[in-house]
Amino acid sequence: MIAYGARRLAIALVVAWLALTLAFVALRWVPGDAVDATLGRAGLEDAELDARRDELGFNDPVWRQYLVYLGGLVRGDWGESLVSGQPVRDILAQNLGPTAVLAISALIVAAALGLALGVVASLARARMVRAGAQAVISLALSTPVYWTATLAIFLFSAQWGLLPGPGGRGLRYLVLPMCVLGFHTAGSIAQVTASSVREAAGRAFVRTARAKGLPPVPDVVEHILRVGLLPVIAVVALQLGFLLSGTVITEMIFVRRGLGRVLLQAVNNRDYPVIQGVVVLSAVVYSLANALADVLSALADPRVTGGEG
Amino acid sequence: MTRSPIQRAPPVTLLAAGLLGVLLLAAVLAPRLAPHDPRHAVPEDQLQSPSAAHPFGTDYLGRDVFSRVLFGGRRTLGMALLAAGVTLLPGLAVGVVAGAGKHAAGPGPWLDAGLMVVMDALLAFPHLLLALVMVALLGSGTTQIALAVGVAGLPAYARVTRAAVIEGLARPHLIGARAIGAGWGGVVWRHVLPGIAPTLLAFAGVTLSWAILNSAALTFLGYGGDISAPDWGVMLADGRAVYRVAPWVVIAPGAALSLTVLAINLLLNGSRR
Numbered sequence: 001m002i003a004y005g006a007r008r009l010a011i012a013l014v015v016a017w018l019a020l021t022l023a024f025v026a027l028r029w030v031p032g033d034a035v036d037a038t039l040g041r042a043g044l045e046d047a048e049l050d051a052r053r054d055e056l057g058f059n060d061p062v063w064r065q066y067l068v069y070l071g072g073l074v075r076g077d078w079g080e081s082l083v084s085g086q087p088v089r090d091i092l093a094q095n096l097g098p099t100a101v102l103a104i105s106a107l108i109v110a111a112a113l114g115l116a117l118g119v120v121a122s123l124a125r126a127r128m129v130r131a132g133a134q135a136v137i138s139l140a141l142s143t144p145v146y147w148t149a150t151l152a153i154f155l156f157s158a159q160w161g162l163l164p165g166p167g168g169r170g171l172r173y174l175v176l177p178m179c180v181l182g183f184h185t186a187g188s189i190a191q192v193t194a195s196s197v198r199e200a201a202g203r204a205f206v207r208t209a210r211a212k213g214l215p216p217v218p219d220v221v222e223h224i225l226r227v228g229l230l231p232v233i234a235v236v237a238l239q240l241g242f243l244l245s246g247t248v249i250t251e252m253i254f255v256r257r258g259l260g261r262v263l264l265q266a267v268n269n270r271d272y273p274v275i276q277g278v279v280v281l282s283a284v285v286y287s288l289a290n291a292l293a294d295v296l297s298a299l300a301d302p303r304v305t306g307g308e309g
Numbered sequence: 310m311t312r313s314p315i316q317r318a319p320p321v322t323l324l325a326a327g328l329l330g331v332l333l334l335a336a337v338l339a340p341r342l343a344p345h346d347p348r349h350a351v352p353e354d355q356l357q358s359p360s361a362a363h364p365f366g367t368d369y370l371g372r373d374v375f376s377r378v379l380f381g382g383r384r385t386l387g388m389a390l391l392a393a394g395v396t397l398l399p400g401l402a403v404g405v406v407a408g409a410g411k412h413a414a415g416p417g418p419w420l421d422a423g424l425m426v427v428m429d430a431l432l433a434f435p436h437l438l439l440a441l442v443m444v445a446l447l448g449s450g451t452t453q454i455a456l457a458v459g460v461a462g463l464p465a466y467a468r469v470t471r472a473a474v475i476e477g478l479a480r481p482h483l484i485g486a487r488a489i490g491a492g493w494g495g496v497v498w499r500h501v502l503p504g505i506a507p508t509l510l511a512f513a514g515v516t517l518s519w520a521i522l523n524s525a526a527l528t529f530l531g532y533g534g535d536i537s538a539p540d541w542g543v544m545l546a547d548g549r550a551v552y553r554v555a556p557w558v559v560i561a562p563g564a565a566l567s568l569t570v571l572a573i574n575l576l577l578n579g580s581r582r
Contacts, residue, residue, distance in 0.1 A: 018430035026446060138578075142571035144522050146529045146545055147563035150552055158553045245437030249526060253549070263438070264530065267445040279442055283433040 005295045012291035019283035020276075024069060027272050028062055073280070079273035081266075088277040091262060096281075099258035102177060102250065103243045109182025110189055111236050115229070117186060118193025122228075123201065123221060137194070140187030145246050149180045149253040167255040177254040181246045185239045192235045193228075200228030237293035244282050322579030329572040332565070336382035345373035347380040347539040356555040366557040368547060378561050380539035385525050386569070388451045388458075392520040395459020396466050397513055403428065403463075404470020409497050411475055425471070428464040436461050437523055444527060450534040458523045462516050473508045477501035511577055518573045525566055541566045 053059050057068060072079065078088035121133035156176060157165035163176050200206065201224045209223045210216075248260035259278055266274035318326075335342060345363075354371035357363055365374035407424045410417030431439065443457030477483070478501055486496050502509075527533065528542030536543065541562040548559035 015429050015433050018426060019433035022427075022430045023434075023442070026442075138571060138574060139567075142518070142574050143567040144525060144529075144563070144570075146526060146542075147559065147567065150545065150549060150559050151563070154552055154556055154559075241435040244435040248437065248441065249530070252530070263441065267441060270445065275442060275445055279434065279438065282435060282438055286435055287433045 001298065004298055008291045008294050009288075012287040016280075016284045016287040019287070020073075020280045021066070023276055023279045023283070024066055025062075027276055028065070078277045078280075081274050082271050083269050083274075088273050091274060092259070092277050092281055095257060095259045095262050098256060099247050099251070099260060101174065102181065102247055102256065102258065103240070105174060105178040106181035106185060106243055106246070106250075107236070107239060109178055110185035110239060113182060114186035114189025114236075115193055115232065117190035118232070119197060119225070121190065122194040122197040123224070133190075134194075137187055137190045140184055141191070143184070145180065145184050145249050146253060148183065149177070149250060152176055152180050153253075166253065169257075173254075173256075177250045177256065181243065181250050184246065185242055188242070189232065189235055189239065193232050196231045197224060197228035200224045203227065231297070234293040234297040237289050237296060240289040241286050244286060318579060321575055325572045325575035325579065328568060329576065332382060332569050332572065333386070335379055336386050339376075339379040339383050343373075343376035343379045345376040347372065347376040348537055349373075356551060356558075358555070359557055365561040366555065368544070368555075368558045369551050374544075374558060374561050377539040377544055378541070378565050381541045381544055381562055382565060382569075384451065384538060385521065385528070385541040385566070388455050388524045388528075389517060389520040391452070391455035392458040392462070392524055393513065393517045395456055396462035396516050396520070400463045400466030401470055401509070403467040405474055405497060405502075407467070408471040408474025409478065409493055409501075411471075412478070413493055421471075424467070428467050431460075431464040432468070434461075436519065437526060440523055440527060441530075444532045449532045451528075453534075454524050454527045454532060458520050458527065461523070462519055466512060466516055469512045470505075470509060473505040474501055477505045480504075507580075511580060514573055514577045514580075518570045521566065521570055521573075 050059075057065055060068075069079070076089060078092070080087055081091060084091075117133050117137055121130055121137060124130045124133065153165050153176065156163045164173055167173075205227075206220065206223055209220050214220050214223075247258060248263060250256070251258045251260035252264060259281070262274065263278045265271070266278065349372060351367070351371035354363075354367050355369055357367045357371075359366045363373050363375060365378060368374055368377070403424050407421040410419075410421040410424075412418075434442070440454075440457040440461040443460055444453060447453040447457060474497065478496070483496055483500055486500065487493075525540075525542035525545075528540050529546045530542075531546065533540055533543055544562035545559055545566075548555075548562075552559045
């Protein structure tokens with residue numbers, strides 16, 4: 001098991017390295033480099049621009065820039081913002097916290113809501129209740145975050161005055177964005193939960209439990225959930241990718257500080273070192289989350305590791 | 310008496326198919342159906358609530374929201390279809406070559422490994438984030454968005470295709486076919502692809518609904534180029550300043566977007582049964 005985990009972790013790191021290489025190459029490919037995009041607009045002379053390029057190393061061959069960049073990454077030097085001159089590492093460090101708080105709280109909402117919806121959609125006795133849960137799941141999967149967020153602000157903040165609208169800090173301001181993002185993430189968790197629980201409910205040991213005369217609630221349901229919920233653990237970990245995308249839009253609509261807004265600003269300013277920093281960070285986090293999902297699946301079902309246990 | 314697939318389909322699926330048909334038709338026929346020019350601003354008519362003249366009301370420039378939703382469907386769905394095309398064709402090609410190469414002789418396994426390494430590196434970026442970075446590289450515009458969203462969806466489609474091809478090739482009669490000397494290309498083309506077509510088609514549907522949500526997300530974020538163009542994402546972004554007094558400006562385009570994706574998802578659920 002430990003060997004499998006280590007191997008999976010190594011693969012994740014290799015994938016993250018490939019991803020950052022890909023990002024590096026792609027961002028160097030752009031017609032008109034970052035100096036043109038950011039400083040050229042400021043009306044500087046060509047000679048000055050060229051001097052700045054020299055200083056930033058943009059005139060070096062790409063392979064050398066790449067090695068310099070990699071070396072910097074390892075030493076914790078992630079470059080500087082072309083706009084503010086602030087070290088990218090500091091920008092990331094200052095904004096990682098708020099994004100992590102939003103993403104993790106949304107993930108908790110999503111896991112709770114997703115599991116509940118999935119179990120109800122698959123096991124509820126009344127057909128109408130099952131259909132109702134399924135409808136909520138479909139809604140969560142089909143509506144875009146940028147619409148429900150707007151509607152949620154309109155209803156809960158502008159109309160009913162229950163919660164503060166966008167733009168503040170503190171716990172009360174976290175509730176709406178957390179719930180909106182969590183609701184959408186819950187959709188796919190619920191879908192996997194429902195189909196996995198349905199499958200478990202049809203297995204032979206459940207029939208045996210019923211035949212023995214165990215009461216349906218809670219005993220038979222417990223039998224079903226013990227097996228049916230195992231695959232869901234991995235799906236919850238996999239949602240991190242969706243959450244990382246979702247925070248970009250959520251942070252913008254709710255005017256929250258965080259990596260999402262940093263990325264949007266950097267994209268608008270063509271601030272390549274910052275874009276690259278955010279992208280590399282999220283690729284690393286996402287690869288690690290995928291590895292974690294695989295390891296959790298393996299823990300739940302030893303067959304995944306090929307029986308090494 | 311045998312019943313046709315349409316008669317056997319659950320009512321929800323039929324409803325979804327009908328809804329999708331209506332939405333597509335509305336997008337195609339927008340120039341004939343729209344009561345007003347979607348770009349025509351009438352300042353004295355701004356932010357009117359829904360009425361007979363303006364079924365979905367007017368926006369902050371006095372433009373007819375109903376006409377903008379109709380034309381917006383054209384732009385948004387057109388962009389998403391282009392994006393889905395950008396995902397499907399190369400995704401299919403990469404998946405088939407890698408899947409067939411995995412157990413082939415010669416350079417096949419190397420080709421498979423190489424292609425999958427690139428796909429895995431692309432998969433390491435969350436979907437919308439990858440599209441966003443591509444837009445940063447390519448610049449704003451609908452074609453750029455379609456390209457970015459399409460490429461962002463490519464690795465997942467290639468992976469699904471590859472897995473399906475590998476599974477298809479492992480079926481006993483195809484192992485037999487290869488044993489008696491049938492060529493790889495022929496076996497994949499004649500026997501594997503028809504068998505896995507339902508899987509590929511279903512995932513194409515998933516790809517299309519991602520493409521719709523993500524292309525509209527990018528126009529919502531302001532990367533669609535033409536800011537006065539009728540577009541569901543742009544309309545939602547425009548409406549953010551005024552929805553507190555005029556909720557219809559965001560309800561109509563958001564509902565159109567959600568209903569389209571919902572119809573696709575319900576059709577997919579129906580076809581899985």
